[in-house]
Amino acid sequence: MLVVMQAHATEEQVRAVCKKIESLGYRAHPMPGEQRTAVGITGNAGVVEPGTLDEMPGVAELIRVSKPYKLVSRDVKPDNTVITFPGSDATIGGKNLAIMAGPCGVETREQAFAAAERVHRAGAQFFRGGAYKPRTSPYTFQGLGEEGLKILADIRSLFGLRIITEAIDNESLELVEAYADIIQIGARNMQNYSLLKRAGRARKPVMLKRGLSATLDEFLMAAEYIMSEGNYNVILCERGIRTFTDHTRNTLDLSIVPAVQKRSHLPILVDPSHGTGKRHKVIPLSRAAIAVGADGLLVEVHCDPDHALSDGAQSLYPDQLDELMAQVRQIAPVVGRSVVEAPAPISAITQ
Amino acid sequence: MLVVMQAHATEEQVRAVCKKIESLGYRAHPMPGEQRTAVGITGNAGVVEPGTLDEMPGVAELIRVSKPYKLVSRDVKPDNTVITFPGSDATIGGKNLAIMAGPCGVETREQAFAAAERVHRAGAQFFRGGAYKPRTSPYTFQGLGEEGLKILADIRSLFGLRIITEAIDNESLELVEAYADIIQIGARNMQNYSLLKRAGRARKPVMLKRGLSATLDEFLMAAEYIMSEGNYNVILCERGIRTFTDHTRNTLDLSIVPAVQKRSHLPILVDPSHGTGKRHKVIPLSRAAIAVGADGLLVEVHCDPDHALSDGAQSLYPDQLDELMAQVRQIAPVVGRSVVEAPAPISAITQ
C-alpha cells in the first residue's frame, strides 16, 4: 500500500499519516518528492484495510501494491501446474492441449451419446455437458440433474472421455464430484464463496470460469478460495467479459491468457462458445485462443443445434468440430504444443 | 422476436425462415420493406430459443422483443408493491422513505449496539449489519455467523429497528430467515439461482442487490426467480455497476431507478456506500438517490470506522448520518415523499 499526499500537505500531516500506519502495526516509509510526498507501507500483517487513511487530512489517494493471493501465485510455485487423470493419458496444463467438447446441456441419452461419439472421433479427450443449468429465466430448461450425470458417467465408460460438468450448489457439487472427472464452477458463481469453499474440499479437479465482470485479481482470488481449502487442482477458464459492445454476447478477453501465465502457475482454457455466442465466430476465436497460448478449449457441439434446448445458436455442428480440430492441430506446434492423435472409432457401438 | 433478413435475401430464404418459425410452433409475420424484409414472430410458447434462425441463409440478425419476466412486471400488477412489517409502522415502497443504516459487518456486541443507538436516534427504521460476509479474499474477516444474528435480534428487541442482513448460502439463509426481518441477497449472488429459489420459499421479504454487471432485464429476471417460488415481497437495490471508471469503486447507476419504476411494481433502494466506496461521496450520492426518486437508502455507518474490520473507508461517522438524514428530510417533499419523525431516545440503555 502506498499513501500519496497532496502537494500542499504539511509535514505535520505526513507525520500523522506515518503515526497512523504504525499504530495499525505496519512500517511507514515516507518518500519526499519534488511536488509531493508518498508514504510506503510494509509489514507482515496482510492487506491493509484502507480504513481512514484515505480520508486523513492531506491524503490525496491510496494505491494498493501487494497482491492478496498466495497459493495461485508463481511466486509460491514457479512451475506450471499439470493436472492428470488416473487411468487416462489426458492432461491439462502440460504440452498437450486439452480439448473439451459437447453439448450445452444433456437433454437425452441419445442426444448426449450422439455428440459424444463425434467428440471422441474428433480426437477430444474431454466431454462437456450440463446436468444442472443456471438459466437467466426460471421458466426455461434447467437440466436433467442426477439422471444427466448418469448419462455422462456412461459416456466415460464407453468412450473413455473424461467428464466435465457444472455444479451450481453444494448439493449438486456432491453429485458432480461422485460422477464426473472435473467439477465446473460457472461464471455466475465465480464469487459464490460458499460454493468455492465446498469445491476446495472436493477430491476432483475444479474448473473455475471467469465472472462476467471479474478483474484478473478477483479471478485469481476466487481460485485462491478453492486452493485455500486444500484442492490445488484448479483450472481457469476465460469465457468472455461484459463490455459495451453489442456485436457479440460477451467480449472474449484473450489477453488474459498471457497475463494469467505471468502471475500464476495454473492452467487456463478458453471457451469461445460462450465467449462469442455466435456459431460463425467459434472457429476463428478457437484458432486465436490456441495461437495466444491457452492450454485448451471448451466448445459446444450439438448434432442437431436447431432443436437444442439451450444455446443452440452457438453450438458447432459435428463436422465443424472436425474442422476446428484440424486447424488446432496445425497451429499447436507454433506455440510448442501438440494434440493427441484421434483414436480408433468405437466401432458398432454408438449407443 | 424479430428476424431481420439481409438486403439480398431471396424470397425463398424468407419463406424458409417463415416455415422454420412455424415448425417451432410460432406464427411468422413477414414484413417486406424497401430495402429488406423483417419477419415478426408471435406465439404463446414463451421465449423463442434463437436456435438456428440466427444462422439460416439470408438472415442478418435476430432481435428479441418480448420480455421474459412476468411477475415483476407492471403489466401484471400496475400498483406499487408496498412491504409492511408486523408490529411496526415501517414500510418499503410507500410514501415513507425506507432508511437502512448500520455497519458493514457485526464485529462485536458493543460495536453493533453503539451503531444501532445512533441509527435509531437519527430516525432510521432499519438496521443493517453483516453476520456472513462475502469477501474477495479467504484470508479476511468472514463475519460472526449465528452469533452476529443473535446480536442483531437483540438490537431489534431493544431499539425496535427492523433488521436486514445478508444470506450467502442455503444454510445461512435459514438462520437469517429465523432471526432477521429482511433477507439480503448480495450482488455477487444475484445469479446464484439455487439461493434465489430458496429465498423464494422464505416467509420474509428479500432485498436483492443488483449484480456488478447485471442489465436491467437480468436484474428483473433474478427477482422473477424469487417471485416464481411464491415470495412476492422483493425489494431491489442498486449498488453500483462495474465500468471503466477508476475514480470510484463502482459507478452508481441512478438512472435505473426511473427505469425500474417504469417496468416493475417492486420498490427500489440505493446503496451509495458500496456504490461509491468513498466516504466523502456517500452524502452527495444519498441526496441524489432520494432526488431521483428511490424508495430509500442503504448506508454504512460505524462509530469507529478507522478500526472497522471491513469497508471502513466508506462508512459514515454517526454525525454524518444525522447530517444525511437532515438533508434527506429536506429533499423528500420535492419527490412527494416523507421520512418518519426521529423517535424519542432509548434513554439510559445503550447496551
Add this chain to the structure above:
Amino acid sequence: MLVVMQAHATEEQVRAVCKKIESLGYRAHPMPGEQRTAVGITGNAGVVEPGTLDEMPGVAELIRVSKPYKLVSRDVKPDNTVITFPGSDATIGGKNLAIMAGPCGVETREQAFAAAERVHRAGAQFFRGGAYKPRTSPYTFQGLGEEGLKILADIRSLFGLRIITEAIDNESLELVEAYADIIQIGARNMQNYSLLKRAGRARKPVMLKRGLSATLDEFLMAAEYIMSEGNYNVILCERGIRTFTDHTRNTLDLSIVPAVQKRSHLPILVDPSHGTGKRHKVIPLSRAAIAVGADGLLVEVHCDPDHALSDGAQSLYPDQLDELMAQVRQIAPVVGRSVVEAPAPISAITQ
C-alpha cells in the same frame, strides 16, 4: 511512479532497477517489505515514461502515482473558479446554479425563438442550441452553420440569454467564438487535441464535455490542454459514459461531480438529456444532479419534439422545463445554492 518487484526478485535485480531509474534522471527510493520490495521514483523531470522498467527482470508491475495535470488542480488554485459574463449577472461556478436550456439543434428562426422565449420565461440564463451538429450518420441533419449562429446571436440580443453552442473544428470554432458566449467542445472531440489547443487560444469560456469513455484523469488532462494555451475559463460537463447497460443510451456518472470538486477548482455541470437519452428520465436525473452538488444543468427543450430534426426523444416539452425549474429551486438550498429569479416576460415580442 512506483516499481513493485516480484517476491523472488534478487537484490541485484533491485539494484539494476534503481540504477536504471537514476540513469533516467530520477531518484530511486527502495523500500524493502516482508514479501517484496517496492522502489519509489521521485524527481522534477515530469512524468516517467514506463520505458523498459516494466519489463526488467524481477519487476512485477509499475504504478503511476503523481498526476500529470497542473493548472486544473486544486493544488495550484485552491479556490473555485467562477466564470462571469460582461453585461450579465449570470455566473458559472458560484453560488447561483447555471441552467442552460434549448433545443438540440437550431433548425429554424421560429423554432429557436419559440424555445428561447420559454427558456427565458422559465428563468434559465443560458440558451443552448447547435449550429454545427456532430452526427453518427453522414446522411442526417448537420446543422445550419453560420446562419444558425446568427439566429443565436439575435436570441441573445432579444432575451438577454448567454449563448452556448458547439464548435466541431477550427473553422467553426472561430465563428462560434465570434457569435456566442461559451464555446462547447463535444464529447466526441474531448481528445481532439488540435481543437482543444485552438480553444485554449480563444477569448471566450469553453465548456468541455466528458468523452464517452474518458477517465477522470483524461477528462482533467483535456481541460489542461485548453488551460495550457492560456484560457483559464473552462467548464466541465458530465454527459454520460458508455457501459454495458442498455436501459439508457449512456450511464450518467453523477459520482464524478464530488470527484472533480475534490481535485479541481473548475466548475462542473451535468447534461441529463444526453446522459439518459430518454425524456422521462431527464427530470429525475436533473434533480439528482443538483442534489449531488453540480454547478448547473444543460438540458434539451423543444416546443415540438415530435418534429425535431435530432434528439427529439430526449427533449423536454417547455412545460416540463418549468416543472424542472420549480424542483431545482426547491433542492438548491439543501446544497447551499440558489437560482436567480425568473425575469419579467419579454412581452409581445416572441419573434
Add this chain to the structure above:
Amino acid sequence: MLVVMQAHATEEQVRAVCKKIESLGYRAHPMPGEQRTAVGITGNAGVVEPGTLDEMPGVAELIRVSKPYKLVSRDVKPDNTVITFPGSDATIGGKNLAIMAGPCGVETREQAFAAAERVHRAGAQFFRGGAYKPRTSPYTFQGLGEEGLKILADIRSLFGLRIITEAIDNESLELVEAYADIIQIGARNMQNYSLLKRAGRARKPVMLKRGLSATLDEFLMAAEYIMSEGNYNVILCERGIRTFTDHTRNTLDLSIVPAVQKRSHLPILVDPSHGTGKRHKVIPLSRAAIAVGADGLLVEVHCDPDHALSDGAQSLYPDQLDELMAQVRQIAPVVGRSVVEAPAPISAITQ
C-alpha cells in the same frame, strides 16, 4: 424500426401509433401477438428519428432494425475490397497479409532509419511512425511534424516500404497526404467528423482506428463518412476497447474481425501494441490476430525502446519482430493467407 406496445395497450393506442408512423411518411405493420402487439415500420425515407414514438401512450419500447450504413456494407459490394499501391506489390485485403511495423513516433532520422532497416529486413512491406502524436498530456513529446514526414518519405525511397502515418487535423492531413501512402486516423479522432470528411476527399487510402468505446455500427458509420465523400480505400483497424479490466491498457476485441467481415467488404487489421500496452503480450496477441482471420497487423518496434520518447513499454525489440514474422508465416496458411518473402537486405546503406 419496430415499436413494441405494452401488454395493456389499447387498440386505440396501437392505432394512434400507426397513424403517427404514417404521418411521418412511413408504412406501419401492426403485428398482434398473444401478449402484446408490435408495429413494424418500413419506408424509403431513411432512418426514423425515434421522435415521440418512444413516449406515446401504450408504447413499451423502440427497437432499431435497419442499419444506417450503405457504402461500407456487403449488401452493396459483396466482394472484399483489396487496396493496391502503385509501384509496389503490397496489397491490403487480398491473400497476402499486410504487416505494418515501426516506432510509435519518429524521433530522429537515425532512430527511424535504424527501425526501418529492421522492418524491411523482417519482411514487412509497410512502415509506421508518427510525425504528429496525439498525447494525453500537453507537456509530452508531440512529434516532429513535417520534418518527421520528410524522414518517412526518405525511408520509402531507400527501403521501398509504403508509409503509414497519422493525421490529427486538416492541416496535418494535407501534409500526410502529400508525403505518405496511407493516412491514419487515430482512435481519439474516430468521430471527428470534420477530419473524416477531409480524409474522404483525399486521394490516398485511409486507415481508420476504432474508437475506445465505439460499437461496430459506429465504427462502420465512421468509415461511411469517409466513403460518402468519395474515398473508397478505407482500412479498418481494431486497437483495443475500454473495459473494466486492468491487466491490460485496453481490451483487444478480436471477435470484431469476423463481425466486420460478415457485414463489410473493407479490410480489417489489428494493432496488438496499443491493444495491450505491454510488450510481453504483443507476440501472443499478434498470433491470435492472424489466427482469427485479420488482414494484417500494425505493430510497434523500436531499436532502443528504453529510450523511446513514447510508448516504449509496448514496443518490440527488432529481434522480436523477426520472431513474430516467423510465427505469422507459420499460421498464415491455416487461414488461407500468405506473407511475401523477406527481401534481399539493402546492403551497406542503412542510413
